[in-house]
Amino acid sequence: MLQWAFDTMLGFGLLWLAWRALNSSDLFKAIVLFIAFGLLMALAWVRLNAPDVALAEAAIGAGLTGALLLAALARLGAMTDQNVSGASAYPVPSAQPPAGSHFSRGLLILLLSASVAGMAYAIWSLPSYATGLSMDVAAHLDDSGVGNPVTAVLLNFRGYDTMLEMMVLLLAVLGVWSLGGLQQQPEKPVAAVLETLSRFLTPVFILAAAYLLWVGADAPGGAFQAGSVLGAAGVLLLLSGWRPRVRLMQWPLRLALTAGAGAFILLGLLTLLLEKQFLTYPVAQAGRMILLLESLATVSIAVTLAILFLSVSSGHKEKSGKGEKK
Amino acid sequence: MTAADYVTACLFILGGIFFFAGTAGLLRFPDVYTRLHALTKADNVGLGLIVAGLALQAESWLAAGKLLLIWLLVLFAGACVAHLVARRALRKGTRIWTE
Amino acid sequence: MQTLYFALALFLLLNLCAGMWRVLRGPTTADRMLSAQLFGTTVVAILLLLAQASDSPALRDVALVFALLAAVTAVAFVQRVWPEDKESERDRG
DSSP: OHHHHHHHHHHHHHHHHHHHHHHOSBHHHHHHHHHHHHHHHHHHHHHTTOHHHHHHHIIIIIIIIHHHHHHHHHHHTOOOOOOTTOBOOOBOTTOSOOOOOHHHHHHHHHHHHHHHHHHHHHHHTSOSSOOTTHHHHHHHHHHHSOSOHHHHIIIIITHHHHHHHHHHHHHHHHHHHHHTOOOOOOOOOOOHHHHHHHHHHHHHHHHHHHHHHHHTTTSSOOHHHHHHHHHHHHHHHHHTTOOOOTGGGTHHHHHHHHHHHHHHHHHHHHHHHHHSSTTOOOGGGHHHHHHHHHHHHHHHHHHHHHHHHHHHHTTHHHHHHHHHHO | OOHHHHHHHHHHHHHHHHHHHHHHHHHHOSSHHHHHHHHHHIIIIIHHHHHHHHHHHOSSHHHHHHHHHHHHHHHHHHHHHHHHHHHHHHHTTOOOOOO | OHHHHHHHHHHHHHHHHHHHHHHHHOSBHHHHHHHHHHHHHHHHHHHHHHHHHTTOTHHHHHHHHHHHHHHHHHHHIIIIISOOOHHHHHHHO
16 A cells, blocks of 8 residues: 555656656756656666666766756856846746747647657557566576676677667767867866865765676676766766866877777677677676676766766856856 | 564654654745755754664664665765855855844 | 555655755755755665665665765756856955
8 A cells, every 4th residue: 555655656756747847947947857857767666676777867867967967057058147146047048949830830740649659559569468588588697697687688698789888878979079079177176075075975986886886797786887976976076176187188088988889899809700699708708708898888988977077068167257257 | 563673663753754854944944044954954864863773674784884874975965065055055145034 | 664664765755745846936046956955865765765675785776876976966056057156256266
């Protein structure tokens, strides 16, 4: 009864939050609602018995999405005169959708109805009961080199999926760079408390990332969770005024960004030569190979996320500087 | 129910009261500073009491240690963030409530 | 004990939902952000309760990650969205 009440509350809360976040006319309010949505979503994953996804949601949602969205908001320059009382005024830049012709609206409605119909059909045609592939995964778990079925699927049985995800992250960085690029900013002194916070928390973040990476072999955890925690450490350092050295921003940065995808490709080619199949590890070495891949992927993910944050929030300072002078 | 269970139940109820007080303060207090005051009570004491109650039920010392670590992290982050927000609000000239 | 865990978790979730009012209401950006901070703590407490109730220690790791990262969003807010005024810059230097 109580569990039922909890789940019902969670479900309605999620729907309501999603609606309010999309519907909000104030961008800042929308971001806070989205952060709250992420929190409840993690709870929902927990209730659905998917702790791996909950962990990823926690790491990415709490550590990066919020910070990235806030930095993007600051950069938007949509900050119309923030008055002294600090009343929030971040209106959506164009609250009204551009008035299109009847034809384009009709087309939009048509496309949307088609996609809704498609989704409805997909849900309708789902078998009422299916075990999926979980039996197969359980049967081959011993050969995978790890004890956690999720890690086994992500890094062994369908390693190429993870490889492509690493490339997606790389593309995201390229996309952000092509929009503005990376500008060097001087280090800036910050409040003493913030400095203490980042100094104390950074080692804990690194430790937690290492823990998540290691525990991923047998329990929820792994490269994405560890990478996001490590990336959040980078974000915290960047927020505390730390800037990477210029020398590090050249080839070491590029190497770190591509390490994960590169390792996948190299190992894939190696296994193609030795085992005649892309990313099929020899059973005896599988555990070690997965750990190697995950470690490099962790570094890449962390650097990618931190660099995304740096790129999004660079260029903000100059703008707000100008604003303050007037 | 054993004695430990009763202690846990008491700690839970106390913790729940602090969370409730934090939320009530967040909703009812008149300005940023007082709301900050209210919600740090939920962070520190509310979570602390619940963690204490759970630690009594934990299956091992290691699990209890992890619970303690989580509480300390929230405590530390909460205190720093409260300070940063209050300081920035004061410097930005957010009005302080007086009657 | 199961009942107790779920009762407290439900109570905390109700608290969280009540707190949403402050996010919608504002009035300042700081108020909205603070509510999110409180939600974070509440979710940590709920996760710890669920970990004990459903006997799955992995959930404690989820709570640990939330506890660790609680500061990042709030710091991003203070440092990026809510920049100091010029007067205060002079103040400090």
